[in-house]
Amino acid sequence: YVRDRERWSGPVEYSPTELAFLGATASAMIQRETKGHYPAPMAALEVMGEAAMVDLETALQMEAKGMANLFGSPINAALINVFFLTDRNKKDSGIEGEPIQPRSIASVGVIGSGIMGGGIAAANLKRGLPVVITDVNADALGVGVQKIIEEVAYNRHTKKPDAERAIEFSSKLNPTHVDSEIAACDLVIEAIIEKPDVKRDLYSRLEPQMKPDAILASNTSTIPITKLAEGRQRPEQFVGIHFFNPVRRMQLVEVIRGERTSDATVATAVAYAKQIGKMPIVVNDGPGFLVNRLLFPYMNESLALLCDGASIKQVDRAAKAFGMPMGPIELYDMVGLDTAMMAGRTMWEAFPELIYSSPLLPAIVKTGRLGQKNGRGFFS
Numbered sequence: 328y329v330r331d332r333e334r335w336s337g338p339v340e341y342s343p344t345e346l347a348f349l350g351a352t353a354s355a356m357i358q359r360e361t362k363g364h365y366p367a368p369m370a371a372l373e374v375m376g377e378a379a380m381v382d383l384e385t386a387l388q389m390e391a392k393g394m395a396n397l398f399g400s401p402i403n404a405a406l407i408n409v410f411f412l413t414d415r416n417k418k419d420s421g422i423e424g425e426p427i428q429p430r431s432i433a434s435v436g437v438i439g440s441g442i443m444g445g446g447i448a449a450a451n452l453k454r455g456l457p458v459v460i461t462d463v464n465a466d467a468l469g470v471g472v473q474k475i476i477e478e479v480a481y482n483r484h485t486k487k488p489d490a491e492r493a494i495e496f497s498s499k500l501n502p503t504h505v506d507s508e509i510a511a512c513d514l515v516i517e518a519i520i521e522k523p524d525v526k527r528d529l530y531s532r533l534e535p536q537m538k539p540d541a542i543l544a545s546n547t548s549t550i551p552i553t554k555l556a557e558g559r560q561r562p563e564q565f566v567g568i569h570f571f572n573p574v575r576r577m578q579l580v581e582v583i584r585g586e587r588t589s590d591a592t593v594a595t596a597v598a599y600a601k602q603i604g605k606m607p608i609v610v611n612d613g614p615g616f617l618v619n620r621l622l623f624p625y626m627n628e629s630l631a632l633l634c635d636g637a638s639i640k641q642v643d644r645a646a647k648a649f650g651m652p653m654g655p656i657e658l659y660d661m662v663g664l665d666t667a668m669m670a671g672r673t674m675w676e677a678f679p680e681l682i683y684s685s686p687l688l689p690a691i692v693k694t695g696r697l698g699q700k701n702g703r704g705f706f707s
Contacts, residue, residue, distance in 0.1 A: 336383040350376045364650045367397055413606070421582060421597030421609040422590045429598035430540060430591065434459070436512035438529065440471025440502075442663065442700060443546055444518035446574025448500065449478045454603040457499040459508050472502045478575060510536035514599060516568055518546040521669035526555055534560050542592055544568040548666075549615045549673040552585035563589040566596050569616065570605075572662055578606040585612050614677035615670075623674050623682070626667070629655035630685040639705055660704035664692050 341349070350372065357368045374393040378386035397403055420426060433456070437448045440462040448458045452475070460475075462468040480493035501508065509515055510533055517526060526545060534543060544566050545555055556562040567583025580600045584593050593609060600607035610617040629642050633656075643654020659667055668688045675684045691705070698704035 338380045338382065341379060346376055346379055362647070362650065364402075366400070366402060370397055416606055416608070417601070419597070419609075421593050421607065424590075427591050427594045429595040430513070430542070432456070432513045432542075432595065432599045432602065434512040434514075436460070436509040436515040437518060438462075438509065438515065438533075439518035439546075440468045440475075441518070442572060443570060443574065444516075445471045445475050445478075446572065447516055447518060447546065447570055449475045450570075450574050450603050450605070452479045452496050452499055455499075456603065457501070459501045459503055459512055461503050461506075461509055465504070468502050468504075472500065475500060506533055507536055509533065510541075511538065512541065513538070514542045514544065514595075516544045516546055521547060521550060521666060521673070523550055523554060526550070527558060530555070530559060530565075540564075542566060542595060544596065546570055549619050549670040551614060552583045552588065552612045556585045556587060562587040564592050566592050567612075567616070568596050568600065569618075571618070578604070579618070580605040580607045581616050581618060582607045582609045583612055583616050584609060615674050619670065619674070623671065626655050626659065627671070627683065627685060629659075630687045631683065634685065634687055656705050659688075660698040660706055663698045663700050664688060664704050665697050668692050 353372050354369065357372060361368060370393050374386075374390050378389045381389075420429075435448075435451045435456050435458050437444050437451075437458060437460045440448075440460055444460065444462070448460050448471075451458050460468070460472070462471060476493050476497060477488050479496040480488040480490075482489040482492065503509065515533065515537065517529060519526065519529065526547070530543060537543065539561075542564050543559075543561075545552065546569055547555065547567060548569055552565065552567040556565045559565050562585065565585060566588050567581065567585070569581040569583060571577035571579055582593060582596045582600065597607045597609065608617070613620070615623055629646075632642050633639065639654075639656045643656050646654040653661070671684075671688065675682050695701070696703045696705075
């Protein structure tokens with residue numbers, strides 16, 4: 328062990344050419360992953376390259392100097408802040424004052440088998456929760472179930488769905504058109520079209536069949552929860568649980584408290600989100616809630632730029648150069664142009680004096696271009 332330790336702590340026997348090749352390869356890989364926005368990986372690579380052929384003490388001094396150059400920078404401070412906020416979120420129950428024991432969620436009903444409903448169902452199955460799923464369209468339900476099974480059965484090693492996993496998860500997924508089977512779940516999440524009247528009609532039909540202590544939730548992205556809770560038998564057990572697309576990758580979940588949502592319901596929604604591996608934040612009610620309230624001006628401005636003559640490539644390239652994982656136009660296609668249009672309408676109606684209503688999105692949707700969901704949007 329001592330002999331190996333001495334060998335490992337000594338200089339690496341590489342030629343300058345070999346080190347240059349390794350450095351260039353690693354640098355390209357880091358640049359591809361970070362887009363130049365995270366200096367630490369590149370600084371670590373520089374230290375490794377410079378310290379590879381010197382003694383241990385000199386190498387440690389180089390490492391300390393490299394660390395000192397990074398410490399206290401705006402990026403360093405921001406990342407430390409994110410770390411502590413994330414850590415605090417893990418311990419946050421979502422309510423203030425005396426702790427409340429959340430209800431146990433052992434089964435979940437999902438209404439809507441589209442991109443969001445399917446993603447929500449898959450997230451639950453991966454964490455062992457049985458799911459009952461329904462859709463008004465039988466064909467859509469069949470397609471949705473197939474995509475759910477493909478996602479949960481995916482094997483990272485073989486890079487394709489695994490038959491054994493598919494069989495295992497299929498036993499926990501119940502596609503149905505029977506309301507009573509959905510209503511028997513501990514938590515029912517609605518993920519249908521962003522139209523308040525359609526949602527309320529669904530609630531009125533389903534709520535009388537639900538268990539007295541069951542929670543009814545909406546995955547709406549912009550419609551105020553208090554507005555959707557109007558006419559509910561148990562408004563204190565109605566809450567917003569807003570997942571983000573794609574559900575399999577996005578950890579964040581907004582738990583939206585309506586005016587009459589109880590602390591027990593909020594605490595249960597927060598605990599449930601953590602149960603399926605998500606990061607919940609509790610927000611008060613209002614058009615757009617938190618994330619879309621912040622995101623909407625950015626997205627709307629991208630449409631204004633297109634109307635002013637900018638190209639899609641220019642807009643998306645500028646956003647990604649700034650640090651966004653994808654451009655706003657690409658994001659429109661992923662979310663769905665019809666979904667974005669209806670969410671935008673909610674924001675326009677709430678803040679008509681503040682928000683410019685772009686004619687571009689309605690015009691594109693009118694031609695049948697809905698984005699990735701039908702293969703035709705801003706991109707084809």
